[in-house]
Amino acid sequence: MKNNHIIYLVLIVVFAIGCQNNKETADFYAVDVNQTLQRLEAEQDTDKDKKITEDDTAQKSFVLKAKDGSEVTIEGTYHLSNLLQELAAAKNEGKTDVEISLKSIKEQPADRISRLIKTKYWDNLTRRVDQSGLETILTDTKASDGLIRRLYVPSTDSVGVSYFKSIESDFKNFEVVVLPENISPEYVKSINDKPGILSLQITNGEGTPFVVPGGRFNEMYGWDSYFEGVGLNVDGRQDLSIAMIENFAYQIQHYGKILNANRSYYLTRSQPPFMTSFIRETFESEEGLNEEWLTQMLNAALDEYFNVWMKQEKKLTATGLNRYFAEGIGIPPETEEGHFDTYLETVASQYQMPLDEFIEGYQTGAIEDEAVDEYFLHDRSLRESGHDTTWRLDGRCADLNSVALNALLYKYETDFAYLIKTYFDDSFLFEDQNLDENYWMQIADERKLLVNQFLWNEEEGSYYDYNFKTQKPLIYDSATNFYPLWSNLASPEQADKMKDKLLQSLKAEGGILSSSKASVEQFASSEVSRQWDYPNGWAPHQMLIWKGLLNYGYNTEAEELAYRWMWMITKNAVDYNGTIPEKYDVVNRTHKVYAEYGNVGTEFDYITPEGFGWMNASYQYGLTLLSDELRENLNALVDPDKLF
Template structure:
């Protein structure tokens, strides 16, 4: 159990009047033994520090947590250029869950906010992903006359900066041609200013698709519908001008969409306020309908012949956002058959100048490599980049997750039309009533149950429509149907039991099971969307899914386990809130292919991580009062819940 480790509180002043530089320097010297500008459980000092106040008193502060809070408060004062400061003891001794939640609400969301306009570009254009070695670029759709005029007018205000107007027809060939000319894509302007958005973490400067929805959940709880509505509007802009909600607004994502959450984003944002802006709601709903029909329901691409959907990200060649050498293991197979070094083979493949087939050592079909990268791009479109579940097969799968999300679109459209538009909404010269969408949802439900439900295991699995078989892989995504309210109460009981038996860990829900990774992994590479890691989106969807079917006690336990892990990690590591966790060891020290974002900072974590912040606020909003008290005391989950 966590307990205050300072001396008797009654003997302490409410405010410590200190010299900022001297106190900060002394604290670092005394307690930051590894000199990383943080005070953590890995520092080897005695964790007792005497604060010398301006009025000549000495106040003893003890424990890693309280000392790290003191460090953060001093650093904030220094950042404000204060020579002397009044450090409130209420901040030093603040309850840990309360502190995390307060900082998310009052600091982190604003620190994660960006906008694409002249002031915003001052920061965005420092990002290396916005430029090559010599030129920084902003790409603007040819259909956005307002954006073209605005950005052309400020082009001269930035050094080595170019505004590029995209062609009307954006093809995979065009996107490949600008891979060596990277840049950011413009977003919506309103009243001469960029419409703001929240980025995933401090090192990001672009708006990511599904991240935005989960961030929106937290923003709505914290009363920041100004940002939630703005991000929905940026989604609508992307649909109108880029033809899809982008993976992110970078040039190399122009052929790639992302998991569809827009109707949930619209509905939850609209209904979290007392506003009655039905015009906004109508415009946003029509934009979501455009995405549904034009992105997801085009035959032969994301819609398969069996009536269900798949991820299918168009493009040519190697995904440009990956680091050098990422695909060497796969490319080596082909390079060996062509009797070429990997570097030469890669160059030839990317340029389309491979030797003819009769020069290959054995029978080799080049499209199989093209197919591999189709699957890889589609995997990235699913945002599970990467997992052994989807490796080399993603575009052949009717995934449980995607079809659950589209079922939610269909039921959301029915609800919105019936509730707010008098059961009639016109889009593209066609009038829709609620029954149209309910029929769509029912047809999808029948197909999901027919093709994705596994009667033996009593769970949903992704369906390979090429081999006409289930991909037997234990994944958190198998439980999206409970969030979408697609299942019967009998199915929900089976799913709940299966979930807790296969994916519950000490820190929450696993992205996938150890058994599945061991079965499907073809190398020892640790994929970040697999065991032993856990992710905020999975937790949030599964909590809501369980509660949809009355499993409140199970949801409370999972929420507590997740929040306890975040809180304990922040207490032990100077407020660190990372992108993901190892939920088996309950640590932010994740050694997967991309490491962990949000763990490197000096003194203060400035912004946490977007969907991790949201999961914290969402979890607290659902947690009962007794468990909130125990969370602040850091009572171990094992004390409260049976295995």
């Protein structure tokens, strides 16, 4: 009996020790939010930027003191920044006390990033142009001239005009402006000093929601929306994908195009065409959609195809291939002050005029200069391409049959063929013309022939943009040269050569470069670093190239590139308080990019509320491409150079 008592006591002691040892993984620590946050900042945030990062010089060890007197030591930048985020979230919710879970603090990094994107970031990036959402949007300086905040509504949208006029008095210094039926470049120029937001679809008294990129971008962007949609569909948020597609259809109906973004100064500018892919991928991933919805959206996409992209002498050229061609008059108003001064100073000196005097004369029309007009045509068209800016397109964009645009339009044509055959019994009536699979495949095959005639370079094993004015290819190694892999335009033999070219010229430690260093050095006319060039990498390029490689069976290469990109995002988030920015330097695998406009998504206090739209999407999509083993390696932050 005595021995039994001893055994019982030993078991109690062992259990107690086990509980104590398990405290770090099983227990919650109730703490005073403000007191703990203040102490954590004082000890660990040495550079006072309201983040705990690798740049802070503290020892990265913090004793978390619970209200019951128990303590636990939290160590390492990642765990401490997670603690900071948990405390900041509690404070933002108005809590004075909170239970800190060590399981949450020590959550695996890839799992944590993905969870936050799915459960928080998408919702935090969602906006509506309606009574409930206008105040948030109108706080953006791009919706105001400093005195009056404006909303422009198409005259063709009677529902929208009635709705917004009815709530006009609910907001201070707010004006609802009804646009003319015919929106000319002259009209758009006349309102450049009266900026505002453009309305989107109103249904049953509510604005149709959309996801914004994040940071200073508080509007619905065109091609951003498609890539965001890829991530939304992965996360089961087809409600938002459907809403954005419907907003695209609204824009086509009432503004004549899918806008670069719904801002007044974008009324003459479209964006890279991704609508059919957006429709197809969303429709096939959401069981609740019906063919009536598909019919409406397909009609909108056909309208855009014929009436935006296939207009002669504008976006369609004599080669039979397309170009970016953004209409407009004068100096693009969305750039920061002084953006064009280097160029304009040279021109002003030729006129023997001060810069300000020349700009005023040019803007009012007193000075007419075809060379300056052409310069800004190329600049606006470059921005329409989404690549603002790159030396590849600088001063020549509107003269190029670009690989990217023609690959995207080939995808439209093959998507039309597929959707009509699959869901409409191979017959679809559009503007009194019956369109079937054969109609679209003939058009797609014609485009493929022209793309291979003008854009394919057998010696280089790559497609290149073609300058139809000089009748020469632009030999510039860019991620955009590989869009034909994504659109399935390339033959298997071409794809094999392209794969080798891609890995040779654009593969970097953190993924795929926007362009090669050699191309930048050859074409740059100044020391200015362009954000869509070496050494930077962007989410849309990665996503298109991963899918393109998979299309041709290059699964191993796609998985490696995805892992490199995902590792870089994860490592930066671990080291820099959860930062998920707009773009990365993929050579140095860092978010510290200072080219042109800086890096959106890096400025926040304590906790990033939203990440960045297409970066979030690339993370969610990228995870689906990784094997279980690679995902475990990603959580452990095993450097890709040790794996590949």
